[in-house]
Amino acid sequence: MKMLKSIKMFGILSLVCLVTLSMISAAAADPNVCRDLPVSANPGDTITVTLDITLDGADKTVIEDNVPAGWVVSNPSGSGSVVDANTVSWIDINAAPGVAQFTYDVTIPGSAALATYTFDGEFDLAVAAPGVQPIDCDTQMDIVAAPGPRPADEPNVCRDLPVSAVPGETITVILDITLDGADKTVVEDNVPAGWVVSNPSGSGSVVDANTVSWIDINAAPGVAQFTYDVTIPGSAVPGTYTFDGEFDLAVAAPGVQPIDCDTQMDVIAGPGPGPVDEPNVCRDLPVSAVPGETITVILDITLDGADKTVIEDNVPAGWIVSNPSNGGSVVDADTVSWIDANAAPGVAQFTYDVTIPGSAALGTYTFVGVFDLAVAAPGLQPIDCETQMDVVEVPECPVTEYDPIVIEPCWNFMSVPFALNNSSVEFVLADINYTNLVYWNTAANNGTGLWEIPTEFEPLKAYWIESNESVDQMISSEVLEPLTPAVPPTMTVYPGWNAIGYTDSMAILPAELMLGSIDESYMVVIGPYDSATGMYEQVGHNGETGVISGIHVGTDIFDMGPYEGFWVYVTQEDTLAGF
Known part of the structure; x- marks a missing residue:
């Protein structure tokens, strides 16, 4: 499988190889990206591609999709970026996508031959295995000849919704438009009460908190898709919710009609808390340092299930700790700690400084620490990840020979x-x-x-x-x-x-x-x-x-x-x- 262009560009895979998590949920292999394409389009059309994301177990974002050669991508949703004319990507190695859909537009050249074209993309949504996988579901679509004149009563608007989402999530709604016979634009869609619309594509506007519209009585929509975002309240009760919208795309009859296709979607409960034995503290050390140097030690904290704070780290004998972050304290010259029996750490990192004595012998030194972040079992555990670092010689500055x-x-x-x-x-x-x-x-x-x-x-x-x-x-x-x-x-x-x-x-x-x-x-x-x-x-x-x-x-x-x-x-x- 080929490597993502955007990963080659930014060196993401090399960074990913350095990231270590001590424990992952059983669902870590479940994340997925499923491409949703129109069945067909005409030369010169601009379509919207939908990437439906299964977020269960996702803890990073590496998604790249490639359209057929000569087609041109634009308008990636969220934090997406255009890598080149036919490639779009979303990259965040520190966080899952956060939304269940990404979208982007593709303009098909007017000179495109009538044929079947293939999309080719990859994703990696989990720090753990299996790594980079192909985007599945729709991988091909047909380019067909533009239709001749049709009866004026054929325009239509079809809503495309995710099957489900969780309270607090932001989703993207797609309105697929049949343009045949359209000669004006009147499209209004209403989301469930209390939900909040935003970011309508093109010339769309937000009418009120739960209504979005596109109005131009003198021209047809011009594109085959409109999109907008909807934020589901965090307080939303799990259940089935209904969307209600209307459109009128033709000056002639039949007039205003309901938006069809998907009219309902489910709100389901978000994932529950992980097991109480999941909190962890992982030490991050420099590979090496020189005698007399002051280094910073990072303690990366997995907060899932944490409900108290007991962390103590010990540096090699004779080394001096200082400057613990976030209310930490210096216990003695070589020990630092954070103690709060009533609350979790609250932040995902603690840091402290260590000064290596100028007289330190060259060699490998060991750090030893323990933590307990949960009132429940298992109790005190060793701080893991990096436990050793080397003290090496002070590098000599280069000496350049000059002529007399x-x-x-x-x-x-x-x-x-x-x-x-x-x-x-x-x-x-x-x-x-x-x-x-x-x-x-x-x-x-x-x-x-x-x-x-x-x-x-x-x-x-x-x-x-x-x-x-x-x-x-x-x-x-x-x-x-x-x-x-x-x-x-x-x-x-x-x-x-x-x-x-x-x-x-x-x-x-x-x-x-x-x-x-x-x-x-x-x-x-x-x-x-x-x-x-x-x-x-x-x-x-x-x-x-x-x-x-x-x-x-x-x-x-x-x-x-x-x-x-x-x-x-x-x-x-x-x-x-x-x-």
């Missing part, structure tokens, strides 16, 4: 590729013998520029450093430790020549990409500087491509790399963004 910066004899034009953990010149150049270190500040001296002696190395700035040594020196990768976390750098560039650096420590990129943030503001970029020859290697011209002449190239092939410095000529103030 080579300082050659004479002048060097250099930059740092990121914000440094320690950016002071004194620290970075501690092992370097140099005679001069300067930075060109374009904005200084009223915009005429000024050479400055820096005290910090900053990304996106390029620095000139002069070495009188006869051999290469290296600024080691150990001192080029990046600041973590760090915001990507930005730098204001000003009209004139600006000394800029490069901020990708691992890759060489073209200037066209690296200088994209100032693309409208710069004309030329020059660099890198070759200390051995005392010359720049390339001159890049913004807006040009390929080799222009000699070292003059377009910025699409002007390479910029780590640790290098560049000159960029800017025509207006702008912001250069690093990576």
Whole structure:
């Protein structure tokens, strides 16, 4: 059997596999979804599909229905959603559907061939087995040729009701409309006294609490089905109830007629309380934690049949409990409890925090707890589900290796590729013998520029450093430790020549990409500087491509790399963004 598209999309099955219930009722295999289709329709019709749901034993909602290829779904009731043009779904892994019917509309293409078409859907309404099952009952319907002119007395409205429902439930009523010969719309339906109508489809309106209508004396209904919801009062007495409605779909005779087909439905008693031994407490723990960490423990509570609260949980020796939710109390350093002999917990979860000692040895640790949620037997029982968790090593942060910066004899034009953990010149150049270190500040001296002696190395700035040594020196990768976390750098560039650096420590990129943030503001970029020859290697011209002449190239092939410095000529103030 194929997996539901919507489950593939949202990863529902993987979540369902993690959900555990300790006990389920004997009826858990009973939930069902039964599709109700019209016998036939014409090309271009819009029909309503009804999914009748058997709720006994249902404790989750996974329903997906697929219509024939090329047909288009719309208007799923309740919390349904359109997955794609021919798929509709309802997904809630934490709750049963709540209503005994879902509906959705399907528009048949006007070009549909006359043939028998198949619907293909699946459902899973119970956390327990059997899992995903096919939607049954009606799986096929016929597309037939549109009828020719018929006598004007053939229009009809036929009501479709669930067989039964329980007090407090909301159901959907379907009015199937025979459109042959219809040329006006007068449809009114009345539900039993005290029941409340809502959500009439299309242009329908709520007349009063138990009456709904569709009125248009100038046009036929246009669709083959109307729907509306009805909420049955929680105080409704079990018994048989009658619906009473009328319609008139033709200007000609016979006039107002009663809505036929289903006129009655039964209200039956809701399910009684489960056995008193069903309450449960299930512990939810992280898989692992590290010494010194504080974790949150969740106690999932099955409230069915609960009429008192006695819950105590004990953490491993030396661990410290705190912050119990919902009136819980700390009994001692490693014990937390909730006690109320006169009332059930009232909520489906309690939580508390646990601090693991920083000195905790690595290994598997056990939680031990008990609960008693019912005055009747069986009495105290162990808290189940997860009883153990692992304490593991603190993960080491990844260490990235960076190349050293080579300082050659004479002048060097250099930059740092990121914000440094320690950016002071004194620290970075501690092992370097140099005679001069300067930075060109374009904005200084009223915009005429000024050479400055820096005290910090900053990304996106390029620095000139002069070495009188006869051999290469290296600024080691150990001192080029990046600041973590760090915001990507930005730098204001000003009209004139600006000394800029490069901020990708691992890759060489073209200037066209690296200088994209100032693309409208710069004309030329020059660099890198070759200390051995005392010359720049390339001159890049913004807006040009390929080799222009000699070292003059377009910025699409002007390479910029780590640790290098560049000159960029800017025509207006702008912001250069690093990576």
